[in-house]
Amino acid sequence: MYYRIVPVIKPLTADSSQKCANFLNLLGVQTRAYKAAVNIEWVPPPKVSCLDPTKSGDRGTLPQVDLNRPRFRFSRVKPQVQFTERDDVPPEIRQLASIKFASFKEQIQLVKQDALAKVQRHVFDTASLESAIACLTIKIRNQQRHVKGCKRDVMSRVVCKENIEKRNSLLKHLRAMDYKRFEWLLEKLDLVYHPLPNPIVPVTRVGSVTKLASIYCDKVRAERLEAYKKELEAEKAKFVEEKANLQKWIEEEERELELVVAAILLIIQLIMLYKYTVSG
Numbered sequence: 001m002y003y004r005i006v007p008v009i010k011p012l013t014a015d016s017s018q019k020c021a022n023f024l025n026l027l028g029v030q031t032r033a034y035k036a037a038v039n040i041e042w043v044p045p046p047k048v049s050c051l052d053p054t055k056s057g058d059r060g061t062l063p064q065v066d067l068n069r070p071r072f073r074f075s076r077v078k079p080q081v082q083f084t085e086r087d088d089v090p091p092e093i094r095q096l097a098s099i100k101f102a103s104f105k106e107q108i109q110l111v112k113q114d115a116l117a118k119v120q121r122h123v124f125d126t127a128s129l130e131s132a133i134a135c136l137t138i139k140i141r142n143q144q145r146h147v148k149g150c151k152r153d154v155m156s157r158v159v160c161k162e163n164i165e166k167r168n169s170l171l172k173h174l175r176a177m178d179y180k181r182f183e184w185l186l187e188k189l190d191l192v193y194h195p196l197p198n199p200i201v202p203v204t205r206v207g208s209v210t211k212l213a214s215i216y217c218d219k220v221r222a223e224r225l226e227a228y229k230k231e232l233e234a235e236k237a238k239f240v241e242e243k244a245n246l247q248k249w250i251e252e253e254e255r256e257l258e259l260v261v262a263a264i265l266l267i268i269q270l271i272m273l274y275k276y277t278v279s280g
Contacts, residue, residue, distance in 0.1 A: 040216060042208045051147055051157060056164050060190035062141050063114070065107050067100040072109050112138040118188050129174045130185055136167040137189050168193075 048055050069075075074097050099107055115138050119130040126135075143160035147153065171193050175182045186193060201207075 040209060040212050042205055042212060044205075045203060050164065051144055051160050053144060055194070056140065056144075057192040057194055058137070058141055058144065058190075059192060060141070062108075062111060062138070062145060065099055065110055067098060069099050069110065070094070070097050071099060071102050071106055072113060108138065108142050115189065119185060129170055129177075130181070133167055133170050133174070133185060134189060136163050136170070137191065139163055140167065 050056065053059070053061075095101070099110065112135055115134045116126070116131055119134045120126075121128055121130070125131050140160060140163050143156055143163065147157050147160055150156065171182065171191075172195065174185065175193070182193075185191075
């Protein structure tokens with residue numbers, strides 16, 4: 001006949017918990033943890049889309065176009081003033097030739113030409129870095145406006161991302177070649193350039209908690225130093241009083257010692273004088 005051995009469960013005491021902790025330490029298991037009163041909570045940073053204007057650097061938006069302006073194909077060869085101030089053109093023809101009855105694509109074309117006119121080196125400049133960046137900026141802002149309304153248009157999102165990366169590469173090249181022109185272009189187009197960090201450090205929970213813990217420790221250290229400083233300031237009057245009393249006692253002792261030393265020196269002189277007279 002076999003008997004089943006039933007283990008006896010003893011209550012957990014302080015000695016047994018200490019033994020358990022020592023056993024886990026021998027096994028290499030970490031038993032340390034943060035203090036219960038310290039509440040360090042890490043919240044992961046929010047994910048911002050690369051198409052967001054705050055991340056792409058587009059502070060401005062597409063400007064409003066005057067609907068009475070003629071289309072670009074009518075004002076490309078001759079100035080706009082010659083088209084609007086002619087008496088032989090009836091108002092109906094002017095209205096039909098204006099942007100009011102044109103497509104949105106032609107409005108964007110006018111906006112792009114206005115942006116080019118701000119940064120062009122000459123009238124026929126369309127291939128410089130400034131002109132290419134201006135055209136890409138208008139195209140990106142138009143695509144951002146479209147993607148904001150049509151969130152399922154994946155192809156437009158991809159094209160917009162590619163254009164943003166292309167513009168960033170051109171801005172990086174212009175920054176390295178001519179920094180003054182780079183700053184001037186950012187001011188003209190209302191852009192903000194965000195260079196990539198070097199090296200790129202990923203955001204992790206361990207690293208973020210470590211930084212938060214160091215910030216918390218610095219805060220606690222500063223608070224304790226400030227409290228200790230206030231405590232010393234409060235004891236300053238008492239210390240000054242004790243110092244004055246001690247200084248007074250030292251001065252009195254010095255006076256008494258000076259009298260004693262003077263008496264001893266006088267006695268020594270008398271003894272020397274006595275010896276000199278006896279020996280003489």
